[in-house]
Amino acid sequence: MLFTFGAIAGLAGIALGLPHPWEEASGPIRILPHSWVFNITSLSGPGCPDFGDTAAVFSTRPTFGMNTVDGSEIYYWHFAYPNLRASVGPGAATSSIWCETTLTYAELDRLGTPPAKPEYRLKAHKNGTAMIATYDLEDGVVAEWKFTYYPAGKEPVVDTITVAGPVSPTSIRHNSPVTELAQWAMPDCGTGSIRYRTELTVTAKKDGARGAVSSDQVQYEGKSEFYGAQQGVSYDWEKCAA
Template sequence: MLTTLSVAVAALGGTALGLPNPTATDDTPVRILPQFWEFNITSLSGPGCPDFGLTDRGPFVTRPTFGLNTVDGSEIYYWHFAYPSLRTSIEPGTPSASIWCETTLSYAELDSNMVPVAKPGYHLKLHKNGTAMLASYELDDGVEAKWTFTYFPEGKREVVDTIIIDGPRSGNSYRDISPVNGLVQWPLPNCGLGTIRYRTQLTLTAKKDGARGSVSSEKVEYKDQAGWYGVQQGVSYDWEQCSS
Protein backbone atom coordinates (compact mmCIF):
# COMPACT_ATOMS: atom_id res chain seq x y z
CA MET A 1 0.00 0.00 0.00
CA LEU A 2 1.19 3.54 -0.75
CA THR A 3 0.28 6.64 1.18
CA THR A 4 1.04 10.26 0.41
CA LEU A 5 3.77 11.93 2.42
CA SER A 6 3.04 15.24 4.08
CA VAL A 7 4.51 17.75 1.67
CA ALA A 8 5.04 21.49 1.58
CA VAL A 9 5.15 21.85 -2.17
CA ALA A 10 2.39 22.66 -4.63
CA ALA A 11 2.04 20.29 -7.57
CA LEU A 12 2.79 23.23 -9.85
CA GLY A 13 5.68 24.55 -7.76
CA GLY A 14 9.42 24.14 -8.15
CA THR A 15 10.85 22.54 -5.01
CA ALA A 16 10.08 19.20 -3.41
CA LEU A 17 10.20 19.35 0.38
CA GLY A 18 9.70 16.28 2.57
CA LEU A 19 8.26 16.79 6.03
CA PRO A 20 8.49 14.58 9.10
CA ASN A 21 6.06 11.72 9.59
CA PRO A 22 3.64 11.49 12.52
CA THR A 23 5.10 10.21 15.76
CA ALA A 24 5.47 6.43 15.69
CA THR A 25 3.60 4.25 18.15
CA ASP A 26 4.81 1.02 19.72
CA ASP A 27 3.28 -1.11 16.97
CA THR A 28 4.66 0.83 13.98
CA PRO A 29 7.93 -0.07 12.22
CA VAL A 30 11.12 1.78 13.14
CA ARG A 31 11.71 4.32 10.40
CA ILE A 32 15.11 5.53 9.21
CA LEU A 33 14.72 8.98 7.70
CA PRO A 34 15.76 12.59 8.31
CA GLN A 35 13.46 15.19 9.82
CA PHE A 36 13.27 17.22 6.60
CA TRP A 37 14.72 16.91 3.10
CA GLU A 38 14.37 18.48 -0.34
CA PHE A 39 15.00 17.90 -4.04
CA ASN A 40 15.63 20.64 -6.60
CA ILE A 41 16.08 20.43 -10.36
CA THR A 42 19.42 22.09 -11.12
CA SER A 43 19.87 21.21 -14.80
CA LEU A 44 17.84 19.94 -17.76
CA SER A 45 18.85 19.06 -21.31
CA GLY A 46 17.14 17.48 -24.29
CA PRO A 47 14.02 18.03 -26.41
CA GLY A 48 11.78 16.57 -23.70
CA CYS A 49 12.54 19.42 -21.27
CA PRO A 50 13.32 22.66 -23.14
CA ASP A 51 11.90 24.83 -20.36
CA PHE A 52 14.65 25.11 -17.73
CA GLY A 53 14.67 28.67 -16.39
CA LEU A 54 11.76 29.79 -18.58
CA THR A 55 8.97 31.87 -17.07
CA ASP A 56 6.72 32.51 -20.09
CA ARG A 57 5.04 29.10 -19.78
CA GLY A 58 3.52 29.85 -16.42
CA PRO A 59 3.40 26.82 -14.13
CA PHE A 60 3.56 24.21 -16.89
CA VAL A 61 7.28 23.55 -16.72
CA THR A 62 9.42 20.58 -15.72
CA ARG A 63 9.20 20.44 -11.93
CA PRO A 64 8.97 18.27 -8.78
CA THR A 65 5.41 17.28 -7.89
CA PHE A 66 4.69 14.89 -5.01
CA GLY A 67 6.03 12.16 -2.76
CA LEU A 68 4.78 8.72 -1.73
CA ASN A 69 5.95 6.17 0.79
CA THR A 70 4.95 2.69 1.86
CA VAL A 71 3.54 2.12 5.33
CA ASP A 72 4.11 -1.63 5.63
CA GLY A 73 7.66 -1.46 6.97
CA SER A 74 9.31 -1.85 3.55
CA GLU A 75 10.33 1.83 3.60
CA ILE A 76 10.03 2.54 -0.13
CA TYR A 77 9.96 6.26 -0.90
CA TYR A 78 9.25 7.99 -4.21
CA TRP A 79 9.48 11.53 -5.41
CA HIS A 80 7.86 12.41 -8.71
CA PHE A 81 8.96 14.91 -11.34
CA ALA A 82 6.65 16.21 -14.10
CA TYR A 83 7.76 16.65 -17.72
CA PRO A 84 5.11 18.55 -19.75
CA SER A 85 7.16 18.44 -22.98
CA LEU A 86 8.06 14.75 -22.75
CA ARG A 87 5.39 13.45 -25.13
CA THR A 88 5.30 12.09 -28.66
CA SER A 89 3.10 10.29 -31.21
CA ILE A 90 3.20 8.11 -34.31
CA GLU A 91 0.82 7.70 -37.24
CA PRO A 92 0.71 5.98 -40.64
CA GLY A 93 3.88 6.95 -42.49
CA THR A 94 5.72 7.67 -39.23
CA PRO A 95 6.13 4.25 -37.59
CA SER A 96 8.53 5.33 -34.83
CA ALA A 97 9.30 8.35 -32.68
CA SER A 98 11.50 9.08 -29.69
CA ILE A 99 12.07 11.92 -27.24
CA TRP A 100 14.31 12.28 -24.17
CA CYS A 101 15.35 14.49 -21.28
CA GLU A 102 18.38 14.41 -18.99
CA THR A 103 17.79 15.69 -15.47
CA THR A 104 20.17 16.70 -12.68
CA LEU A 105 18.77 16.96 -9.16
CA SER A 106 20.26 18.28 -5.96
CA TYR A 107 19.35 16.63 -2.67
CA ALA A 108 19.78 18.05 0.83
CA GLU A 109 18.91 17.02 4.37
CA LEU A 110 17.41 20.02 6.18
CA ASP A 111 17.06 21.23 9.74
CA SER A 112 13.95 22.76 11.31
CA ASN A 113 14.83 26.13 9.74
CA MET A 114 14.69 24.51 6.26
CA VAL A 115 18.41 24.98 5.61
CA PRO A 116 21.01 22.20 5.11
CA VAL A 117 21.85 20.60 8.44
CA ALA A 118 25.20 21.37 10.05
CA LYS A 119 25.74 17.72 10.94
CA PRO A 120 23.91 15.35 8.54
CA GLY A 121 22.67 12.07 9.93
CA TYR A 122 21.53 10.14 6.86
CA HIS A 123 22.81 8.89 3.52
CA LEU A 124 20.24 8.98 0.72
CA LYS A 125 20.15 5.63 -1.12
CA LEU A 126 18.75 5.61 -4.64
CA HIS A 127 16.80 2.87 -6.42
CA LYS A 128 15.04 1.31 -3.46
CA ASN A 129 12.43 0.03 -5.94
CA GLY A 130 11.75 0.26 -9.66
CA THR A 131 11.21 3.58 -11.45
CA ALA A 132 7.57 4.70 -11.67
CA MET A 133 5.89 6.51 -14.57
CA LEU A 134 2.48 8.18 -14.61
CA ALA A 135 1.29 8.97 -18.13
CA SER A 136 -1.66 9.02 -20.52
CA TYR A 137 -1.76 6.62 -23.47
CA GLU A 138 -3.63 6.23 -26.74
CA LEU A 139 -2.06 3.13 -28.28
CA ASP A 140 -3.52 1.03 -31.07
CA ASP A 141 -3.01 -2.71 -31.16
CA GLY A 142 0.51 -3.31 -32.45
CA VAL A 143 2.05 -0.17 -30.91
CA GLU A 144 4.77 -0.40 -28.26
CA ALA A 145 5.63 2.42 -25.86
CA LYS A 146 9.00 1.96 -24.17
CA TRP A 147 10.34 4.03 -21.29
CA THR A 148 14.07 3.81 -20.63
CA PHE A 149 15.44 5.34 -17.42
CA THR A 150 19.23 5.54 -17.26
CA TYR A 151 20.78 6.57 -13.94
CA PHE A 152 24.39 7.75 -13.68
CA PRO A 153 25.69 6.96 -10.17
CA GLU A 154 28.93 8.79 -9.40
CA GLY A 155 31.87 6.44 -9.87
CA LYS A 156 29.66 3.47 -10.76
CA ARG A 157 28.22 1.82 -13.84
CA GLU A 158 25.00 3.12 -15.32
CA VAL A 159 21.78 1.60 -13.98
CA VAL A 160 18.94 1.15 -16.48
CA ASP A 161 15.24 0.58 -15.78
CA THR A 162 12.67 -0.05 -18.51
CA ILE A 163 8.89 -0.06 -18.77
CA ILE A 164 7.27 -1.51 -21.90
CA ILE A 165 3.60 -0.90 -22.65
CA ASP A 166 1.97 -2.83 -25.49
CA GLY A 167 -1.21 -1.52 -27.10
CA PRO A 168 -4.05 -1.41 -27.10
CA ARG A 169 -4.17 0.98 -24.16
CA SER A 170 -6.30 4.08 -23.77
CA GLY A 171 -6.78 6.44 -20.86
CA ASN A 172 -5.29 8.96 -18.45
CA SER A 173 -3.05 8.58 -15.44
CA TYR A 174 -1.76 5.02 -15.69
CA ARG A 175 0.97 4.32 -13.11
CA ASP A 176 3.51 1.67 -14.07
CA ILE A 177 6.68 0.57 -12.25
CA SER A 178 9.71 -1.02 -13.88
CA PRO A 179 10.54 -4.64 -12.96
CA VAL A 180 12.70 -4.98 -9.85
CA ASN A 181 14.54 -8.21 -10.71
CA GLY A 182 18.25 -7.71 -10.07
CA LEU A 183 17.62 -4.38 -8.36
CA VAL A 184 20.79 -2.34 -7.77
CA GLN A 185 20.76 0.27 -4.98
CA TRP A 186 23.48 2.81 -4.20
CA PRO A 187 24.03 5.57 -1.62
CA LEU A 188 25.08 9.07 -2.60
CA PRO A 189 28.80 9.59 -1.90
CA ASN A 190 28.28 12.25 0.77
CA CYS A 191 26.18 12.21 3.89
CA GLY A 192 23.22 14.61 3.88
CA LEU A 193 23.54 16.02 0.36
CA GLY A 194 24.36 15.08 -3.19
CA THR A 195 23.59 15.14 -6.89
CA ILE A 196 21.40 12.74 -8.88
CA ARG A 197 21.56 12.52 -12.67
CA TYR A 198 19.38 10.44 -14.98
CA ARG A 199 18.12 10.31 -18.56
CA THR A 200 14.49 9.57 -19.42
CA GLN A 201 13.66 8.36 -22.93
CA LEU A 202 10.29 7.54 -24.50
CA THR A 203 10.19 5.51 -27.73
CA LEU A 204 7.05 4.65 -29.70
CA THR A 205 7.15 1.90 -32.32
CA ALA A 206 4.39 0.64 -34.64
CA LYS A 207 4.64 -3.09 -35.26
CA LYS A 208 1.56 -3.14 -37.49
CA ASP A 209 0.99 -1.11 -40.65
CA GLY A 210 -1.20 1.92 -40.12
CA ALA A 211 -1.11 1.78 -36.32
CA ARG A 212 -1.29 5.00 -34.35
CA GLY A 213 -0.15 5.88 -30.89
CA SER A 214 0.54 8.76 -28.53
CA VAL A 215 1.89 9.21 -25.03
CA SER A 216 1.33 12.45 -23.15
CA SER A 217 -0.30 13.73 -19.96
CA GLU A 218 -3.57 15.33 -18.98
CA LYS A 219 -4.53 18.81 -20.18
CA VAL A 220 -5.26 21.01 -17.17
CA GLU A 221 -6.01 24.63 -16.35
CA TYR A 222 -4.29 26.69 -13.68
CA LYS A 223 -5.10 30.35 -13.00
CA ASP A 224 -6.74 30.76 -16.41
CA GLN A 225 -3.85 29.08 -18.18
CA ALA A 226 -4.18 25.75 -20.01
CA GLY A 227 -1.36 23.31 -20.60
CA TRP A 228 0.00 19.81 -20.23
CA TYR A 229 0.39 18.70 -16.62
CA GLY A 230 3.33 16.50 -17.57
CA VAL A 231 4.11 12.79 -17.43
CA GLN A 232 5.54 12.07 -13.99
CA GLN A 233 8.62 9.99 -13.27
CA GLY A 234 8.89 8.55 -9.77
CA VAL A 235 12.43 8.15 -8.42
CA SER A 236 12.65 5.63 -5.57
CA TYR A 237 14.91 5.89 -2.52
CA ASP A 238 15.35 5.36 1.20
CA TRP A 239 18.10 6.17 3.73
CA GLU A 240 20.77 4.64 5.90
CA GLN A 241 22.32 6.28 8.93
CA CYS A 242 25.69 7.92 8.42
CA SER A 243 28.64 6.34 10.14
CA SER A 244 29.94 8.41 13.03
Protein backbone atom coordinates in the same frame (compact mmCIF):
# COMPACT_ATOMS: atom_id res chain seq x y z
CA MET B 1 0.44 0.54 1.77
CA LEU B 2 1.51 3.93 0.42
CA PHE B 3 1.43 7.38 1.99
CA THR B 4 1.45 10.42 -0.30
CA PHE B 5 2.71 13.90 0.53
CA GLY B 6 2.71 17.00 -1.64
CA ALA B 7 5.66 18.98 -2.89
CA ILE B 8 6.02 22.26 -1.03
CA ALA B 9 7.15 24.90 -3.54
CA GLY B 10 6.89 22.23 -6.23
CA LEU B 11 6.07 24.67 -9.00
CA ALA B 12 9.30 26.50 -8.29
CA GLY B 13 11.40 23.43 -9.04
CA ILE B 14 11.89 22.54 -5.38
CA ALA B 15 10.50 19.52 -3.54
CA LEU B 16 10.47 19.56 0.26
CA GLY B 17 9.68 16.37 2.16
CA LEU B 18 8.34 16.22 5.71
CA PRO B 19 7.63 13.01 7.65
CA HIS B 20 4.02 12.74 8.78
CA PRO B 21 3.66 13.28 12.58
CA TRP B 22 1.63 10.15 13.25
CA GLU B 23 4.19 8.00 11.45
CA GLU B 24 6.82 8.94 14.04
CA ALA B 25 4.59 7.94 16.96
CA SER B 26 3.61 4.45 15.81
CA GLY B 27 4.40 1.71 13.35
CA PRO B 28 7.80 0.43 12.25
CA ILE B 29 11.00 2.25 13.19
CA ARG B 30 11.87 4.52 10.30
CA ILE B 31 15.27 5.62 9.05
CA LEU B 32 14.82 9.13 7.67
CA PRO B 33 15.78 12.74 8.39
CA HIS B 34 13.38 15.28 9.85
CA SER B 35 12.94 16.76 6.37
CA TRP B 36 14.72 16.94 3.05
CA VAL B 37 14.67 18.82 -0.22
CA PHE B 38 15.19 18.00 -3.91
CA ASN B 39 16.05 20.66 -6.49
CA ILE B 40 16.14 20.35 -10.27
CA THR B 41 19.47 21.97 -11.08
CA SER B 42 19.92 20.99 -14.73
CA LEU B 43 17.77 19.92 -17.68
CA SER B 44 18.76 19.18 -21.27
CA GLY B 45 17.07 17.67 -24.30
CA PRO B 46 13.96 18.19 -26.42
CA GLY B 47 11.75 16.67 -23.70
CA CYS B 48 12.49 19.48 -21.24
CA PRO B 49 13.14 22.77 -23.07
CA ASP B 50 11.71 24.87 -20.22
CA PHE B 51 14.51 24.96 -17.62
CA GLY B 52 14.44 28.34 -15.90
CA ASP B 53 11.06 29.30 -17.40
CA THR B 54 9.51 30.88 -14.32
CA ALA B 55 6.44 32.06 -16.25
CA ALA B 56 5.26 28.53 -17.11
CA VAL B 57 3.04 27.06 -14.40
CA PHE B 58 3.17 23.53 -15.82
CA SER B 59 6.90 23.39 -16.43
CA THR B 60 9.24 20.48 -15.75
CA ARG B 61 9.03 20.35 -11.95
CA PRO B 62 8.70 18.25 -8.78
CA THR B 63 5.13 17.23 -7.98
CA PHE B 64 4.65 14.90 -5.01
CA GLY B 65 6.29 12.37 -2.73
CA MET B 66 5.13 8.89 -1.78
CA ASN B 67 6.34 6.20 0.58
CA THR B 68 5.35 2.83 1.95
CA VAL B 69 4.26 2.56 5.58
CA ASP B 70 4.59 -1.20 6.00
CA GLY B 71 8.23 -1.26 7.05
CA SER B 72 9.63 -1.76 3.53
CA GLU B 73 10.85 1.86 3.54
CA ILE B 74 10.41 2.65 -0.17
CA TYR B 75 10.28 6.36 -0.99
CA TYR B 76 9.52 8.05 -4.32
CA TRP B 77 9.66 11.63 -5.43
CA HIS B 78 7.87 12.43 -8.68
CA PHE B 79 8.93 14.90 -11.35
CA ALA B 80 6.57 16.08 -14.11
CA TYR B 81 7.67 16.43 -17.75
CA PRO B 82 4.94 18.22 -19.76
CA ASN B 83 7.00 18.10 -22.97
CA LEU B 84 7.75 14.37 -22.88
CA ARG B 85 5.15 13.35 -25.46
CA ALA B 86 5.30 11.15 -28.55
CA SER B 87 2.83 9.81 -31.12
CA VAL B 88 2.71 7.64 -34.24
CA GLY B 89 0.27 7.17 -37.09
CA PRO B 90 0.10 6.88 -40.89
CA GLY B 91 3.43 8.06 -42.29
CA ALA B 92 5.18 8.03 -38.92
CA ALA B 93 5.94 4.55 -37.60
CA THR B 94 8.20 5.64 -34.75
CA SER B 95 8.66 8.67 -32.54
CA SER B 96 11.02 9.31 -29.65
CA ILE B 97 11.97 12.09 -27.25
CA TRP B 98 14.29 12.40 -24.26
CA CYS B 99 15.38 14.57 -21.34
CA GLU B 100 18.40 14.51 -19.04
CA THR B 101 17.84 15.70 -15.47
CA THR B 102 20.16 16.47 -12.60
CA LEU B 103 18.71 16.62 -9.09
CA THR B 104 20.42 17.81 -5.94
CA TYR B 105 19.39 16.59 -2.51
CA ALA B 106 19.89 18.08 0.94
CA GLU B 107 18.97 16.95 4.44
CA LEU B 108 17.23 19.62 6.55
CA ASP B 109 16.78 20.07 10.28
CA ARG B 110 13.68 21.25 12.15
CA LEU B 111 14.44 24.85 11.18
CA GLY B 112 14.51 23.95 7.49
CA THR B 113 18.25 24.45 7.14
CA PRO B 114 21.10 21.98 6.48
CA PRO B 115 22.27 20.61 9.84
CA ALA B 116 25.82 21.26 11.03
CA LYS B 117 26.31 17.51 11.29
CA PRO B 118 24.08 15.53 8.88
CA GLU B 119 22.78 12.25 10.27
CA TYR B 120 21.58 10.42 7.14
CA ARG B 121 23.00 9.34 3.80
CA LEU B 122 20.65 9.19 0.79
CA LYS B 123 20.56 5.90 -1.14
CA ALA B 124 19.16 6.10 -4.68
CA HIS B 125 17.19 3.52 -6.68
CA LYS B 126 15.55 1.69 -3.79
CA ASN B 127 12.85 0.11 -6.00
CA GLY B 128 13.46 0.98 -9.65
CA THR B 129 11.46 3.73 -11.37
CA ALA B 130 7.76 4.59 -11.54
CA MET B 131 6.01 6.45 -14.37
CA ILE B 132 2.54 7.99 -14.50
CA ALA B 133 1.50 8.78 -18.07
CA THR B 134 -1.54 8.87 -20.35
CA TYR B 135 -1.71 6.22 -23.08
CA ASP B 136 -3.91 5.99 -26.17
CA LEU B 137 -2.54 3.04 -28.15
CA GLU B 138 -4.12 1.02 -30.92
CA ASP B 139 -3.33 -2.66 -31.40
CA GLY B 140 0.20 -3.03 -32.72
CA VAL B 141 1.59 0.09 -31.03
CA VAL B 142 4.20 -0.22 -28.29
CA ALA B 143 5.44 2.50 -25.93
CA GLU B 144 8.76 2.06 -24.17
CA TRP B 145 10.24 4.15 -21.38
CA LYS B 146 13.96 3.85 -20.71
CA PHE B 147 15.46 5.38 -17.57
CA THR B 148 19.26 5.53 -17.39
CA TYR B 149 20.85 6.62 -14.11
CA TYR B 150 24.48 7.67 -13.88
CA PRO B 151 25.92 6.99 -10.40
CA ALA B 152 29.29 8.70 -9.97
CA GLY B 153 32.12 6.23 -10.52
CA LYS B 154 29.79 3.32 -11.31
CA GLU B 155 28.23 1.70 -14.36
CA PRO B 156 24.90 3.20 -15.53
CA VAL B 157 21.74 1.65 -14.10
CA VAL B 158 18.91 1.13 -16.60
CA ASP B 159 15.19 0.61 -15.92
CA THR B 160 12.53 0.06 -18.59
CA ILE B 161 8.75 0.11 -18.75
CA THR B 162 6.92 -1.25 -21.81
CA VAL B 163 3.23 -0.69 -22.56
CA ALA B 164 1.63 -2.47 -25.54
CA GLY B 165 -1.65 -1.54 -27.19
CA PRO B 166 -4.51 -1.68 -27.37
CA VAL B 167 -4.91 0.77 -24.49
CA SER B 168 -7.89 3.13 -24.34
CA PRO B 169 -7.12 6.73 -23.36
CA THR B 170 -6.25 6.52 -19.69
CA SER B 171 -3.64 7.62 -17.15
CA ILE B 172 -1.74 4.67 -15.69
CA ARG B 173 1.03 4.25 -13.13
CA HIS B 174 3.62 1.58 -13.91
CA ASN B 175 6.69 0.45 -12.00
CA SER B 176 9.77 -0.88 -13.73
CA PRO B 177 10.39 -4.59 -13.10
CA VAL B 178 13.02 -5.05 -10.41
CA THR B 179 14.86 -8.34 -10.85
CA GLU B 180 17.88 -7.40 -8.75
CA LEU B 181 18.66 -4.50 -6.45
CA ALA B 182 20.93 -1.88 -8.01
CA GLN B 183 21.05 0.74 -5.28
CA TRP B 184 23.86 3.18 -4.55
CA ALA B 185 24.62 5.54 -1.69
CA MET B 186 25.62 9.18 -2.00
CA PRO B 187 29.33 9.83 -1.26
CA ASP B 188 28.54 12.21 1.61
CA CYS B 189 26.00 12.36 4.40
CA GLY B 190 23.27 14.99 4.11
CA THR B 191 23.77 15.88 0.47
CA GLY B 192 24.08 14.40 -3.01
CA SER B 193 23.02 14.50 -6.64
CA ILE B 194 21.19 12.14 -9.00
CA ARG B 195 21.59 12.38 -12.77
CA TYR B 196 19.40 10.42 -15.17
CA ARG B 197 18.16 10.32 -18.77
CA THR B 198 14.51 9.64 -19.53
CA GLU B 199 13.65 8.37 -23.03
CA LEU B 200 10.22 7.69 -24.52
CA THR B 201 9.88 5.74 -27.79
CA VAL B 202 6.54 4.92 -29.42
CA THR B 203 6.57 2.40 -32.29
CA ALA B 204 3.80 1.22 -34.63
CA LYS B 205 4.44 -2.42 -35.49
CA LYS B 206 1.38 -2.50 -37.76
CA ASP B 207 1.09 -0.28 -40.82
CA GLY B 208 -0.96 2.83 -40.11
CA ALA B 209 -1.57 2.03 -36.44
CA ARG B 210 -1.97 5.08 -34.24
CA GLY B 211 -0.77 5.74 -30.74
CA ALA B 212 0.12 8.55 -28.39
CA VAL B 213 1.76 8.90 -24.99
CA SER B 214 1.39 12.15 -23.08
CA SER B 215 -0.22 13.21 -19.79
CA ASP B 216 -3.52 14.45 -18.46
CA GLN B 217 -4.60 17.86 -19.70
CA VAL B 218 -5.80 20.47 -17.23
CA GLN B 219 -7.52 23.81 -17.67
CA TYR B 220 -5.61 26.82 -16.39
CA GLU B 221 -6.63 30.43 -16.99
CA GLY B 222 -8.80 29.40 -19.92
CA LYS B 223 -6.13 27.29 -21.61
CA SER B 224 -5.57 23.55 -21.84
CA GLU B 225 -2.16 22.52 -20.48
CA PHE B 226 -0.37 19.18 -20.26
CA TYR B 227 0.19 18.38 -16.59
CA GLY B 228 3.23 16.28 -17.43
CA ALA B 229 4.14 12.60 -17.37
CA GLN B 230 5.49 11.97 -13.86
CA GLN B 231 8.64 9.97 -13.20
CA GLY B 232 8.98 8.54 -9.71
CA VAL B 233 12.59 8.34 -8.51
CA SER B 234 12.96 5.85 -5.65
CA TYR B 235 15.25 6.15 -2.63
CA ASP B 236 15.74 5.61 1.08
CA TRP B 237 18.44 6.39 3.68
CA GLU B 238 21.03 4.84 5.92
CA LYS B 239 22.16 6.25 9.27
CA CYS B 240 25.57 7.86 9.20
CA ALA B 241 28.20 6.82 11.69
CA ALA B 242 28.20 8.88 14.86
